[in-house]
Amino acid sequence: MAPKLPIYMDNAATTPVDPRVVETMLPYFTERFGNAASRNHHFGWVAEEAVDYAREQVAQVIGARSEKEIVFTSGATESDNLAIKGIANFYKSKGNHIITCKAEHKAVLDTCKRLERSGFDVTYLSPQQDGRVTPEQVKEALTDKTILVSLMLVNNEIGSQNPIREIGEVTRAAGVLLHCDATQGIGKVDFDAQRDNVDLASLSAHKMYGPKGVGALYVSRSKPRVRIVAEMDGGGHERGMRSGTLNVPGIVGFGRAAELARQEWKQDTERLEALRARLHGRITDALEEVHLNGAEAPHRAPGILNLSFAFVEGEALMMAIKDVAVSSGSACTSASLEPSYVLRALGVDEELAHSSIRFGLGKFNTEEEVDYVAALVIEQVERLRAMSPLYEMHKEGIDLSTIEWTAH
Amino acid sequence: MAYSKKVVDHYENPRNVGTLDKEDESVGTGLVGAPACGDVMRLQIRVNPETEVVEEAKFKTFGCGSAIASSSLVTEWVKGKTIDEAMALENSQIVEELNLPPVKIHCSVLAEDAIKSAIADFRKKQAARKGETGPAEGESANSAE
Numbered sequence: 001m002a003p004k005l006p007i008y009m010d011n012a013a014t015t016p017v018d019p020r021v022v023e024t025m026l027p028y029f030t031e032r033f034g035n036a037a038s039r040n041h042h043f044g045w046v047a048e049e050a051v052d053y054a055r056e057q058v059a060q061v062i063g064a065r066s067e068k069e070i071v072f073t074s075g076a077t078e079s080d081n082l083a084i085k086g087i088a089n090f091y092k093s094k095g096n097h098i099i100t101c102k103a104e105h106k107a108v109l110d111t112c113k114r115l116e117r118s119g120f121d122v123t124y125l126s127p128q129q130d131g132r133v134t135p136e137q138v139k140e141a142l143t144d145k146t147i148l149v150s151l152m153l154v155n156n157e158i159g160s161q162n163p164i165r166e167i168g169e170v171t172r173a174a175g176v177l178l179h180c181d182a183t184q185g186i187g188k189v190d191f192d193a194q195r196d197n198v199d200l201a202s203l204s205a206h207k208m209y210g211p212k213g214v215g216a217l218y219v220s221r222s223k224p225r226v227r228i229v230a231e232m233d234g235g236g237h238e239r240g241m242r243s244g245t246l247n248v249p250g251i252v253g254f255g256r257a258a259e260l261a262r263q264e265w266k267q268d269t270e271r272l273e274a275l276r277a278r279l280h281g282r283i284t285d286a287l288e289e290v291h292l293n294g295a296e297a298p299h300r301a302p303g304i305l306n307l308s309f310a311f312v313e314g315e316a317l318m319m320a321i322k323d324v325a326v327s328s329g330s331a332c333t334s335a336s337l338e339p340s341y342v343l344r345a346l347g348v349d350e351e352l353a354h355s356s357i358r359f360g361l362g363k364f365n366t367e368e369e370v371d372y373v374a375a376l377v378i379e380q381v382e383r384l385r386a387m388s389p390l391y392e393m394h395k396e397g398i399d400l401s402t403i404e405w406t407a408h
Numbered sequence: 409m410a411y412s413k414k415v416v417d418h419y420e421n422p423r424n425v426g427t428l429d430k431e432d433e434s435v436g437t438g439l440v441g442a443p444a445c446g447d448v449m450r451l452q453i454r455v456n457p458e459t460e461v462v463e464e465a466k467f468k469t470f471g472c473g474s475a476i477a478s479s480s481l482v483t484e485w486v487k488g489k490t491i492d493e494a495m496a497l498e499n500s501q502i503v504e505e506l507n508l509p510p511v512k513i514h515c516s517v518l519a520e521d522a523i524k525s526a527i528a529d530f531r532k533k534q535a536a537r538k539g540e541t542g543p544a545e546g547e548s549a550n551s552a553e
Contacts, residue, residue, distance in 0.1 A: 313446055315472040319411070319419060330446060330472070339446065351443035387425045387476065389450035389468040390443060405442030406521075 003368045005323040011362030012156050012184060012304050013327060017253065018209040024256040025211065028249035036246045037237060047248045054255025058216050061258040062182065062201055063192030068221055071238045072251050075215035076183040078231075079202035080107040080150075082217050082242065083179045086228025087148045087200070088115050091177075095145035101125045101133050101152075102345035103160075108150055108181055121145070130295035131160030131346050135170045142170075148177045153185030153201075157329060157342040157358060158294030159304030161189055168197030177226060183207050183215075187261030188269055188301045193218055199226050205250065209363070210257030214250035217241075268363045272302035275361050275370050280305055282374035287381055289394070291352055293329075293343055303361040308352040309377075311391035312384040317357055320380035324373050329356035351390075351400075411473055412507035418477035423484050426466040428452040433537055436530025438522040447471030447515065449479045451522035455491055455530050462486045462494055467522075474512040478502050478519035491527045 008016070028050060036051045038044025055067040064070060073079045088098065100112055102124045112122045123141045125133050133151055149171050154161050164180055171178040179200040185191055187208040193201050201218040205211055219241065220226045234243030277297075284290050289310035294300060306329070309317060314330030329340030330353075339353035348356075359373070385391040390400060411419070430437045434454050441448040447470060454464035465483035469476045481502060486494040502508070502516035 311470060313471050313475070316419070316476060319416075319473040349444075350446075354443070354446035387422060387468050388470045389439065389448055390470045392427065392468060400443060405444070405448070406440055 003366065003372050007324045007365075007369050007373060008362070009365060009369070009373060010325045010327055010358075010360045011365075012159075012207075012358060012360035014206045014212065015209045015362050016364060017206075017211055018257060018260060020260065021210055021253045021256045025249045025253040028252050032248075034248070036248055037235065047246075050252050051246055051248060054251045054258075057255035057259045057262075058203065059218075061186060061262045062203065062218055063194050063196075064218055064220075065194060066221060068239070069218055071217045071219055071241045072246060072254075073215045073217055073242055074213055074247075075206070076105075076181060076202045076204035077107040077215075078242075079204075079215050079217040080105065080179075080181055081111050082228065082231050083200040083202060083219075084108065084111045084148065084150055085115065085231060086241070087177055087179065087226070088120055089229035090227045091147040092120075095143075095147040097121045097123070097143050097145040097147065099123045099125065099138060099141045099146060099149045101127055103127045103131055103155055103157075103342045104150070104152055105156060105181060105183070108152070112150070127160075127345055129347055130299065131155050131158045131293075131342075132295055132299060133162055133167070135163060135166040138167050139170045139174075142174050142176060146174070146176050148179060150179040150181070152181040152183075153191055154182075154189060154301040154304075155294065155342065156184045156304075157340060158306045158346070159184075159301040160295040161185065161299050161301060163299075164191070164198060165196040172197040177224070184301060184304075186258075187265045188272075188303065193220070199224065200228075205254035205257055208257050208261050211250050211253045214247050214254045216254070264363075269302045272361050272363065273297065275365060275367065276302060276305050276359075278367070279359060279361070279370045279374055280307070282371070283307065283377055286374075286378045291348075293346065293348055293352075293356055305359040305361070307357055307359070308348065308355045309357065309381050310352060310355055311388045311394060312355055312381055314354055314356050316384055317355075317377075317380060320384060321373070321376050324376065326360070327358045329358065330354045414481075414506050415474055415477040415508070418480040418506070419473040422467075422476060422480040424466050424480065424487075425468060427468065428454055428464065428466050433457075433533050434530075436526040436528070436533070438525030438527075438529060440521045440525055441471070441518050443470065447475045447518055449475065449518050449522040451479060451482065451519075451526045453486060453491075453494075453523075453526050453530060457534060460490045460492070462489055462491060471515065471518075472512075474506065474508055475515040475518065477506055478508075478515045479522060481505060482519045482523050486523060491530065494523055495527055497523055 034043030034047035036047040059067040177199045182201045199220045204215040291308040293306040314328035343353040467479040469479045499516035499520040
C-alpha cells in the first residue's frame with residue numbers, strides 16, 4: 001500500500017508540532033494573551049504562571065536543578081550565541097581560550113569566529129572518523145587560558161553523539177565551563193545536565209515537536225554558578241539575561257513538548273531505532289557501495305541516517321525522490337558549491353560528500369513510509385547509476401583515484 | 409530551488425544515455441569534470457569520417473539534475489550536425505534553452521567542454537589515421553581542458 005505523498009523525512013531540519021502541543025498553546029493566543037511581565041493585573045499573572053510552569057517542564061527534560069536555570073530565547077541559534085559570547089565576555093579576565101569542534105553547527109562556529117576577531121583563541125578539534133570528539137582530545141587541548149568548551153550532544157547532519165558525560169568529567173576536573181548544544185539530542189538520547197556536568201545547554205522547541213521561534217539556554221546556578229553577559233539590552237527579562245517580551249504561546253508549547261519528550265522519549269527512541277535500522281538494512285541489502293556517515297549505534301541519535309550513495313550525486317537523487325523530503329550534503333543544494341563541511345571534517349571523500357543524503361526520521365513516520373522510501377531510493381539509485389560514468393568505470397574495475405580529472 | 413520544466417523533462421527522460429566504443433576510430437570521447445567537484449560528464453559522438461556529420465551521440469553524467477539535463481540536451485543538439493557546427497555550440501545556448509539559474513551555469517560550461525573535448529578526440533584520431541597514410545594535416549585538436 002502506498003503511503004500518502006509527499007513524505008516528510010527531514011525531521012532533523014524541523015519537526016511538525018505535536019497536536020497535543022498545539023492544543024495547549026491555543027488559549028494563549030486569545031483569552032490568555034497577557035504580557036508575562038505585567039505584574040499588576042490578572043492577564044499578566046496568568047501569562048507569568050504559564051511561563052513558570054513551562055520553565056519547570058523544560059528544566060525537567062534536561063535535568064536542571066531549578067527552573068531558574070532556564071532562560072527562554074528565540075531558538076538554539078540565539079542560545080548558542082548567548083552562551084558562548086556571554087561566557088567569553090564575562091570571563092575574559094580569566095582567560096581567552098575556547099575549545100570547540102569543526103563539525104559543530106554554524107551557530108557555534110561562526111560565533112567562535114567572531115570572538116577570534118576580538119582577541120579570543122579558539123581550538124577547533126577535528127572529530128574522529130565517526131564524527132565524535134573524545135574526552136582525551138578535549139583534555140589535550142586545554143590550556144591555562146581555557147574558559148569554555150562548547151560541544152554538541154548530537155550532530156545535526158550525521159547523528160553522531162558526543163560522549164558529553166565523559167567530556168564533562170574532564171572539564172569539571174579542569175575547572176572549565178562546558179556548553180552543550182543539545183538541540184538535536186533532547187527527547188532522543190539520554191541527557192542530564194547535572195549528571196553530565198554540563199554548565200550551559202542550548203535547546204530548540206521545533207526539533208522536539210514544539211513550535212518554531214522558541215528555545216532555551218540552560219545556565220547552571222550552582223556548582224558552579226555561571227554568569228553571562230547579556231546580548232540584548234532592554235527590559236531586563238529572564239533575570240537580565242535576555243530582554244524582550246516573552247513569547248508566551250511559544251513557551252507554553254515548548255513546555256508541553258518538553259513534558260511529552262520526557263514522558264515518551266524512551267518509547268519513541270526504541271521505535272525510531274527500529275525504523276532507522278529497517279531503512280538502512282533495506283537499502284544496503286539491495287545496493288552496493290552505500291556508506292554510512294557518522295557513528296554506528298549506540299553512539300548516535302535514533303532518527304538520523306546519513307548515507308553516501310557512491311557514483312550518484314546527492315541533489316540528483318533528491319530530485320529523483322522528490323515526493324520524499326530529505327536533505328543532502330551535496331554542494332549543489334547550497335549556494336556555496338562546497339559540499340558539507342561536517343562530512344569534510346570527518347575526512348569523508350569529497351566525492352562521497354557530494355553523494356550524501358540525510359534521512360531524518362521522526363515519531364510520526366511509519367513503517368509503510370520507510371518501506372516506500374527504501375524501495376524508491378533503491379530504484380532511483382539504480383537508475384542514476386545506469387547513467388553515471390563513474391559507476392561504469394567502477395564496474396570495469398577502474399580505480400577512480402588513478403584518473404587525472406580536469407577540475408573546473 | 410525549483411527546476412525548469414525542461415530540466416525536469418531531460419532529467420526524467422534523458423536522451424541518449426549510453427556508451428560507444430571509445431577505441432572505435434569514428435568515435436570521439438570527452439570526459440570532463442571531477443568527482444570531487446560533484447560533476448563528471450562523458451560525452452561520446454560517432455562521426456561519419458567522410459561527411460564529418462555526427463551520426464550518434466551518447467552521454468553518461470554524474471552530477472545534479474541540471475548537469476544531467478545539460479548533457480542530455482547537447483547529445484540531442486549535435487546529432488545530425490557537422491563537427492564544425494557542433495564546435496560552435498556555446499554554453500549560453502544551453503543556459504537559455506534550459507533556463508538555468510546562475511548557480512547552475514557551470515553545468516552548461518561543462519557540457520560545452522564535453523562536446524568540444526569529444527570533437528577534439530575524434531579529430532586527433534583522424535589525424536593519427538591520416539598520419540599513417542600521408543602527412544598529417546594541420547593539428548586542429550582544440551584540447552578543451
